[in-house]
Amino acid sequence: MSRLEEIIENTAKVFPHNKAIxxxxxxxxxxxxxxxxIKRVSNNFQNIGIKPSQSVSFILSKNVDSILCLLAVLHSxxxxxxxxxxxxxxxxxxxxVESRCTALLFRETSVDSQLLESLPTARVHKNFLGDISxxxxNWENHSDDFASxxxxxxxxxxxxxxxxxxxxLKHENMLPFIRWSKNITNLTEQxxxxxxxxLHFDLSxxxxxxxxxxxxxxxxxxAKEAKNPMLISMLLEKWSITHIYTTPTMLKLIIQYGKVEKYNQTHLKNIIFAGEQMPVxxxxxxINTWPDGNYFNFYGPTETNVITHYQVDTSLPIENPIPIGIECPYAKCKILIxxxxxxxxxxxxxxxxxxxxSMFDQYKNASSEHVFYLDETGNKWYKTGDSVEINGNGQIIYKGRLNRMVKRHGYRVELDEIAKAMSTLDEVSDAAVIFADEKLVAFYTDSNFNISEIEIRKHLGDLLPVYMIPDKFVKILELPKSSNHKIDYQKLNSLLDE
Known part of the structure; x- marks a missing residue:
């Protein structure tokens, strides 16, 4: 097997009547x-002009038809x-725009009416599959060097x-993780x-x-239902769920607000978490909520998918902090000092x-040279930007970020992207964002000092996902600068304590 679409072909031969989705x-x-x-929809794609190697984007809520479209894109x-x-x-x-995709799959009820008007839309096939259009x-002067x-x-x-x-990510990057994770987390036909x-989050x-x-x-x-811990808790029983893969934050919310004691969740035997550090x-x-489970900590950036793993041994005292573990069999890890x-x-x-x-080769729309370390033999190593230490058992311990990117609710957040979005407001002359006590805090200067927090939030809400909107906004007269005239983030942190 060398391609993702072959997964369905192989499984359909062995378990044709098993429910898939x-x-x-x-x-x-x-x-x-x-x-x-999948074959029918793939033929329909080809009949209306979709060709091999093209990119097809989609803005679709998760249901059977959207996954069918995704798999048909791969089959094409x-x-x-x-x-x-x-x-x-x-x-x-x-x-x-950055992807220069050939086409977009969408539901008219779930996209802004002006979205297509803002893009070089050539034609629209309404109701291509049910309510999916x-x-x-038609991109001008576009030659896709990435077509493959x-x-x-x-x-x-x-x-x-x-x-x-x-x-x-190529098929060859994704398949090693898929095969390995299926086996280590005890996935079967049951x-x-x-x-x-x-679907835009690599846990999917x-x-x-x-x-x-x-x-x-x-x-x-x-997506909307996936934010409701009470609903998720109920569905764990209704669907007799055996496996869950989510962030530590979501597991915490399910336990806090899901009223798990009301439901029979004894089928849940494999709990996998990733995306952020798991608090002890x-x-x-x-473990107290689902005591008969297997508990897996997966670690890895989008550029590599999961590269280390750790299974919690409940017969031993829980380690603090929880290790991200040892390298996966398809990955090699080293420490750069x-x-x-x-x-x-x-x-x-x-x-x-x-x-x-599992490591990617390049970004679609940005240089990737700066994210790789080239060793003396010419091998490329992806620099995660994560500070780690190795414990006495040879397990990797996550310590924190080395740069201005943080993880929030499992999502990568570049703090400077938020600051740049704030700076597009005429009233904001300068902005900086820090991550303190698991909260995003935005500092900004305003020459007239008359823009409200509500106005800033509304502006950011038009530009950024919800998880990138700061929790707190702080007006200051001037951003502190270091001797080399760069923003002094350490000083900003100390301002919170004053």
């Missing part, structure tokens, strides 16, 4: 029907670009320049996996592809770098 509305499809419909030897349906239209347009774009049948997806993440960066992560790769490789069923939650208190609550590579050995600390089959 069920969505929140109750629509369901088995593997045999899924394979048949194209790549898919998922766009956050809850992001403001300007953000969605930015991703489409397909728009084609080997490209599977482009996942856009926060960019420090203020423009989202597109991480290009498994029932709840899909909480949106496990939900969709690892589950479908196993012959189990993936249960889809749309939260993992203890997870003063521009020199060292092996992962006890008591070393530095920046975690990685290479291997």
């Amino acid at each position: 069920e969505d929140y509305e109750g629509n369901a499809i088995d593997y045999s029907s899924l394979e048949t419909n 030897e194209c790549n898919y670009i998922p766009i956050d349906e809850l992001s403001p239209p300007k953000r969605q347009i930015s991703v489409i 397909l728009a084609f774009f 049948k080997n490209l599977a997806t482009i996942l856009f993440t926060s960019g420090s320049t203020g423009i989202p960066k597109g991480v290009c 498994s029932r996996v709840i899909s909480i992560a949106p 790769v496990y939900d969709i592809f690892s589950t479908l490789m196993s012959g189990g069923c993936v249960y889809l939650l749309p 208190e939260t993992i203890q609550n997870v 003063d521009n020199v590579l060292y092996f992962v050995e006890p008591h070393r600390s530095g920046e975690l770098v990685a290479c291997g089959e």
Whole structure:
């Protein structure tokens, strides 16, 4: 197997009548029907002009038809670009423009009416599949150097320049994780996996592809419903869920607000978490809530997918902090100290770098040279930007970020992107953002000092996803600067304590 679409072909031969997908509305499809419909939709793509190697983006809520479209895009030897349906239209347009995608799949009820008017839309095929329409774009002077049948997806993440960066992942980058994660998390044809992560979040790769490789069923939650811990708790019982893959924050919310004691969740045996550091208190609550489970900590940036893992041993005292563990079999990790590579050995600390089959090659719309370390043999190592140390057992411990990118609710957030968005307001002359006590705090200067926090929030809401909107705004007369005339972020942190 060398391509993602072959997953369905293989599983349909072994488990044709197993339920493959069920969505929140109750629509369901088995593997045999899924394979048949993928081929039908793929033929329809080709008949209206979709060609191999092209990029097809989509703004779709998760249901059977949207996953069918995604899989048909892959079957057409194209790549898919998922766009956050809850992001403001300007953000969605930015991703489409940066991707220079051939076409966009969308539902008219869920996109802004002016979105297509703001883009070089050539033609629109309404109701291409049910209520899903397909728009084609005509980009001027566009030659796609990235066109390749080997490209599977482009996942856009926060960019420090203020423009989202597109991480290009090939089939060969994604399959090693899919195979490995299926086995290590005990996925079988009896498994029932709840899909909480949106499709533009790399956790969805496990939900969709690892589950479908196993012959189990993936249960889809749309983005709005996926924010409701009470609903998720109820669905764990209703759908007899066996596997959940989400962030520590979401697990904490389910336990706090999901009234789990009301529901029978004894089927839940495999709890996988990633995207941010797992607090010891939260993992203890997870174990107390679902005591018969297996508990996995996955770690890895979008550029590499998961590269380290740790399984919590409940027979031993819980380690503090929870390790991100050891490298996955398809990845190699080293420690970068003063521009020199060292092996992962006890008591070393530095920046975690990685290479291997799952590592991306390049960004769609930005240079990637600065994110790689080139060793003396010419091998490229991805610099994660994460500070780590190795404990006495040889396990990797996450210590924090080395740069201005943080993780919030599992999402990557470039703090400078928020500051740049604030600075597009005429009334804001300067802005800086820090991350303190798990909160985004924005400092800004205003020559007239008359713009309100409500106005700033509204402006940012038009440009950024909800998870990038600061929790707190602080007006100051002048941003503190260091001796080299750069913003003094340490001083900004100290201002919060005053």
